[in-house]
Amino acid sequence: MQDVNVVVVFFSRTGATEQLALAAAVGAVQGRANIRLRRLPDVADEATIAGNPQWKENRERMNKEYVAPRETDAAWADAIVIGIAAGTDNVSPEFGAYTGKIGAVFADGSGNHALRASMERAGLIVLPDERASDALTQARLLGRRAAEAARSRRATTSG
Numbered sequence: 456m457q458d459v460n461v462v463v464v465f466f467s468r469t470g471a472t473e474q475l476a477l478a479a480a481v482g483a484v485q486g487r488a489n490i491r492l493r494r495l496p497d498v499a500d501e502a503t504i505a506g507n508p509q510w511k512e513n514r515e516r517m518n519k520e521y522v523a524p525r526e527t528d529a530a531w532a533d534a535i536v537i538g539i540a541a542g543t544d545n546v547s548p549e550f551g552a553y554t555g556k557i558g559a560v561f562a563d564g565s566g567n568h569a570l571r572a573s574m575e576r577a578g579l580i581v582l583p584d585e586r587a588s589d590a591l592t593q594a595r596l597l598g599r600r601a602a603e604a605a606r607s608r609r610a611t612t613s614g
Contacts, residue, residue, distance in 0.1 A: 459605040461488040462528045463598065465538035466495040468510040473517060475561055476538045478591045479598030483536065486602025491528055494521035529553055533605035535579070536598055538562065539570060550577035557582065557608060559601045561594045580608070 461483040465476035473494070480490045494517055497504060504511050529535075529552030536559045550558075550573060558579035560567040567584075574581050582600055587593035 459486075459488045459533045459602055459609060460491070460531050461486075461534045461536060461598065461602050461605065462491045462493060462524070462532040463536045463538070464493045464495060464524050464528075466540060467517065467538075468497075468507070468513065468540055470509075470513045470517075472538050472540045472562075473513075475590055475594040476536075478594040479536045479538065479559075479561060479601075482595035482598025482600075483534075483602040484598075485595070486599040486606070488534075488602035488605065491531070492521060493524040493528060494518075496523050526552065532556060533609055534559065534601040536561070536601050537570060537574075538594070539567065550574050550579060554578035556580070557601055557605045559597050560584075561590075561597055580604075 463476050463480045463483065465472050467473040476492060480492050483490050497514055504514060532553065534557035535553050538561045554577055556579055558574040559582040560571050560574065571581055582597065582604060585593045585596040585600065587596055
């Protein structure tokens with residue numbers, strides 16, 4: 456059985472979406488994938504971030520614990536799972552490098568339709584939403600399904 460690689464990319468201000476990203480990463484590992492966990496950098500100005508003490512505190516911690524997505528992630532990955540906070544606009548990474556790969560989206564709250572549409576326009580094979588009793592379970596199941604779909608796709612394209 457070939458290894459598959461899943462990159463989990465997320466944007467989180469206060470840590471809620473980070474928790475979902477960690478659950479998606481666990482799901483990918485349960486699906487027997489190698490993972491990379493990446494955090495999108497903040498695009499807000501310092502005054503905005505400083506106005507929310509929880510954001511400022513978590514940003515400092517997360518900047519120490521995670522790196523931003525890199526170009527090499529696209530070449531390495533068989534699947535990308537992306538998480539955003541509800542109400543986040545214009546934070547999506549460039550998806551062109553992931554064309555033809557598996558894509559999945561989770562959000563802390565609702566509003567992942569625009570991100571899903573961006574991924575589809577870039578040529579990713581976007582998985583449907585997972586249905587689960589809570590957001591953490593939903594993210595974990597989505598990560599696992601992304602790993603399994605990437606493995607299945609790799610098997611059919613290489614054989």
